Amino acid sequence: MVLPLAIAVNLLAIGFFKYSFFITSNLAVVVGHGIEENFRNIWLPIGISFFTFQSISYLVDVSRREVVPPRNPLVFLTFVSFFPHLIAGPIVRYSVVCRYFLDPKWTSGDVFHGTVRFLHGLGKKLIVADTAGAVADACFALQPGELGFSAAWIGAVAYTIQIYFDFSGYSDMAIGIARMFGVRFEENFRRPYSAASITDFWRRWHISLSTFFRDYVYIPLGGNSGSKSRTYLNLLIVFFLTGVWHGAAWHFIAWGLYNGLFLVAERLWRRGKPAAGRTLAGAFYVTVVVVFGWVLFRARDLSYAYEYWQTMSLFKGFSTAIPDNVAQALDPLTAATLVLSLSVFFIPGHITVGKGLEADAAARVDYVRFAYAVAVGLVASVLAFSRPFSPFLYFQF
Amino acid sequence: MRITRHLVLASILVGLFYLPLIALAAFGPEPAYGQRPATEFPKFTRFLRFEKARLQFADATIERFPVRKAAISARNRLLYGAGLIDDDRIVSGRDGWLFYKEQFVLYDCGKDDLFDDKIDRMFLVADVARLSSFDYTFAIAPNKATVLPEQMSERTKLYARCYSDRRKHFEQRLAAHGPGNVIDHGLTLKAVAANRRQLFLQSDTHWTMFGASYALRDLAMIGRGAAARDAVASDFAVSPAPGNMVDPDLRVRMLLLSERERDVAAEGVQTFLAKHGAMAGRTVVIHDSFYARISPLVEKLYRDVSLLHVTRDEKKVAAAVRNAQRVVVSGVERSMLNRFYNGPHDWRSPLGQDILTRNSAAAGKCTYRENLAANVAAPVKRASLRNVAFNSGASYAPTTTDPMVIASLDAEAQKQPSVCVRIRLQVDAPSTLTIYPERSLPLAKQALYGHGHSIDVSLQVGVNTIQLIVPTAPSAKTLRIDPVAAKTEFKLLELSLGHPN
Structure with a gap:
């Protein structure tokens, strides 16, 4: 009885702060306008989605006796308020990190490797994500009538690059800062754009969220132990919630369900056979589905996403020249950065840089890492200080 | 060993993190740089309430770090070397040439109405001044892109898609207006046969001294007969020579790079000025930074001259212009x-007011024919009222905020290049009367009347007498007069048209 109540308290809090306006504004369509106004200007506490989910995971893990509650409440409070990941993830589970808080250990290696990892993430954010973001913003600022086929694809691909480098960059930074304190977070990304399928993509993208929903929603709902139709329903519920978690808007929900439908379709296609490795056709399929998915995610609303999709898929405005604002955003350096960053689609999925930067290694490897960190840090600093302030995309979640 | 290595390397990296803060502590906050005002910190209440204010706070904070200035400089050094400058104000052209983006705004695609409206006002002010027998000249210093389009890169052209078409349109309008008191130095510089790259500074918005010397030649020709103009032209034997080192505004002041640039001097200009300078008459030159570059030479062109920057205090401008x-x-x-448009070409500006005063004095000498005020309410008339209800006597009440009188020009007036207008109007509250001569725009698709092509006169409480000589287009058949600017009752005591003597 205590567990549902405690979970409800957490969900009510996030429901009030994050979803009350969305719910009441949709209700207002039915019962008449006005009620939503009371919820319009509610301030969203920073990182509410992350610390709420962490608290829920703690409650469930304790109730399942998978972890022992700490005697010292400060340990729990430190866990919940541990700042590196609070704003944009990853979602950290108590069972994974409790040992670092209960028995803190800290070495000079932690600081060095953590700093290198942090700068690696900073570089991803400032050198690639923000650069791609300028192009994506220019494309998504266009009205559907102004979008041509080329601009639509450029915008969609640029956003695909931006969101990955932005979010995974933040995760690298969070992992790096935590490491500086001697705390090791689990990886949140594992080269998602090199996935063999959408199912595989979700094992590599925002891993902490996927595993949260797997362990606390999908499996409690029955997972894949029931009938096929029940499994598919469970998957759709999980992805509906994934969409809702990202934001109180229909296009996020649609994006969640869109991904869920592809997971169901892949299960139907495979008919229980084990998943094959990555093939050229599979890579093409994943890329197209993911890029279209991010359009849904980035669009201002569903109708815009629909028109954007039409332009991309029906060759609308095929001969339309790239609009000036997009051409202006695509300066040679930006274009070069975008083209280079497309390598994340082609490099084999097992090659990961972030985690590799942290492994113990010989002195010369450390010096190479040091040189890399200094170079990335300098370039990132020049970019950070010479551009207007640009927040992380995932701050809003 | 490994611990020491990690400690040393980590210390250096962590030190790098704190470098901006150390620099801030050591050197203090950076004052405004890059020829733009520093972003102000938002009020705390706004900071709490609005995301925009929080971003403003972030920008204001970052700007004050000395490291930011160094970062901008470092970034621009790399980009300038590669010819890839493209920020919110500057874009790289060919061979190290820099272009200020603001020059492309005037000739932006899809702003025809706005563009023609501004040009209308420029010509109208010149025409109203000319009709007052006032020696007034509007001299346009050219954009770099006008004189040196060949130095624009493909990237630059992205921002100037309509530049050449719109510039051509402007030149057509200028030609249609006829030679007179609007002169375009751009036409002169475009016609220079020598290496035109010597006319402008490569990394500055301005012309070189050599380029500017052609403006002196243009000014020296104003108001002279054909023979004298020919003499001025033939005596203008100016040649380029290495000039002083200058801090180019685009490269040094905006991009924060350090290289100075050598100006191109105008050899022979002093000889030219000795022969054709010191023109008689009290002269006022209202100018911007283009004439400011050559102000000592402009001072030699006129015997008694005051040079006032366009942003100068209005009272000083008014006093200087009056005499x-x-x-x-x-x-x-x-x-x-x-x-x-919002400065000297605004009728409420000191210059605008002075031109109207001089014009009004000239209009006092016109011969006025019939008073149309008496029959504006009649069904068939030479002047008709719109958006106005007739009360009684000469009293009218606007029915909208846009009351107007359309006065028809008789056949004789239609043949003249100007018409004299005298209006006596009584108002109970201060307002503005606006006269709209018909536009003469064979190239444009606008309405017959436009805000740019209008004259505003302030009305005081009581009876106001306004008399002006208004230019009319060759095909003009009407004159629109908006007696008041709002739904204010007024009495139209006189509306007379006439012709200058």
């Missing part, structure tokens, strides 16, 4: 859109 026999207003092409 002037000759006024030259000069501005760079890109400023036609706003700075002059």
